[in-house]
Amino acid sequence: MLKRNLIIISFAAIVIANGCNSPNKNNNSIQLKKVTVSQAFQHLLYIGLYVAKDGGFFQNQGLDVNIQTAGGDAQAFAALTSGSADFAQGDPAFVAIGHEKGWDGRVIVMAVDRVAIWGVTFDTTIHPFTDPIGFKGKTVATYPDPNTSYVVQKQLAQKAGLELGKDVKILQVPFGSELATLKNGQANIAQTDEPNVTRVELQGGKIVFSYPDAWGPLAFTGVMVSKKMIDNDPETVQKFVNAYEQALQYIQTNPDSAIKIVKKYLPDLQEDIIRTALKRLTSSNCIPAHAEINPVSWENLLKIRVEVGDLKAMPTEILYDNSFAIKARNH
Numbered sequence: 265m266l267k268r269n270l271i272i273i274s275f276a277a278i279v280i281a282n283g284c285n286s287p288n289k290n291n292n293s294i295q296l297k298k299v300t301v302s303q304a305f306q307h308l309l310y311i312g313l314y315v316a317k318d319g320g321f322f323q324n325q326g327l328d329v330n331i332q333t334a335g336g337d338a339q340a341f342a343a344l345t346s347g348s349a350d351f352a353q354g355d356p357a358f359v360a361i362g363h364e365k366g367w368d369g370r371v372i373v374m375a376v377d378r379v380a381i382w383g384v385t386f387d388t389t390i391h392p393f394t395d396p397i398g399f400k401g402k403t404v405a406t407y408p409d410p411n412t413s414y415v416v417q418k419q420l421a422q423k424a425g426l427e428l429g430k431d432v433k434i435l436q437v438p439f440g441s442e443l444a445t446l447k448n449g450q451a452n453i454a455q456t457d458e459p460n461v462t463r464v465e466l467q468g469g470k471i472v473f474s475y476p477d478a479w480g481p482l483a484f485t486g487v488m489v490s491k492k493m494i495d496n497d498p499e500t501v502q503k504f505v506n507a508y509e510q511a512l513q514y515i516q517t518n519p520d521s522a523i524k525i526v527k528k529y530l531p532d533l534q535e536d537i538i539r540t541a542l543k544r545l546t547s548s549n550c551i552p553a554h555a556e557i558n559p560v561s562w563e564n565l566l567k568i569r570v571e572v573g574d575l576k577a578m579p580t581e582i583l584y585d586n587s588f589a590i591k592a593r594n595h
Contacts, residue, residue, distance in 0.1 A: 296328035297500060301487075302343035304354030306333050308458055308533075308541060309485060311526050311551065312375050313353055316511035318525045325503035344369070344488060351504060355412075356486030356562075357569045359583050364576060370494060371562070371584040372501065373487035373508045373555045380484055380550040381413050383453045383473030384464045386446050390453065392472045396424035399473075403433040405442045405451035410572035413455050416479055419568075458541035459533055466537075476548040481561035484550070494585065502588050509555040509592035516546060516553050555589040
């Protein structure tokens, strides 16, 4: 009898042990597929990617996503074209630029859908304005040509009938130095992004011009993938987009939880600053509610790139693929 009980107990222990190692949806021991995404920068604008990873959305899709920071849009795209990354997040115009050079890829997620910059100042005599004619007589600090921020400023001034160099001046400055131009008097208004906008407000400055409102939809940041991967492994692409779509929805409905995730990636930022910045990014539609690429946003981006010479002509082929995002949204 004792021997029989020992056999039963031993058998039960084996079953329990094997059961603990059995793959299932909610088990951390599930076999995950490893994929790499190269991000241009580590930035608040990339919150969708961070929430998809640390919110468990990638894992729930069966993906183990490794995020690598390339240090620039061109570098992130190079990681994708070289095959060292499966996906890249950055300036989606590189898909069109690469296409002209013979590389075939697609944009599959819209991560930032507006020109996510604002015009700020510490000058109390400058009041907020919505018509670009308000730039008359001002010097505006922007990032260097052909950066999107410079081109947008140039085109807004021209549409308002302002002559560059005479009616309005554009001061091109390196990344990270734009706010210093306000304090040393080189510029009246500086273009900057979040969380710098919120920092300026905390220091007594203010927003005087909203580029997201003035320009409207523009494909500012996207997730890119090769056409080869779409053809050879559409299941992984779909899982990636599923997770990203869920993350974008989560940011809208659970901002406090999203903020705690971002804090892990940007530990030097105070939660209150992140909260204010994120509210501005979502309310302005810079951070979209869904992953689909807006055709108007895409066309607006390409027009800018043709003007500055990055593209020879507008592509005749559609270089974004919304099929994955549509399925993810209806999932």
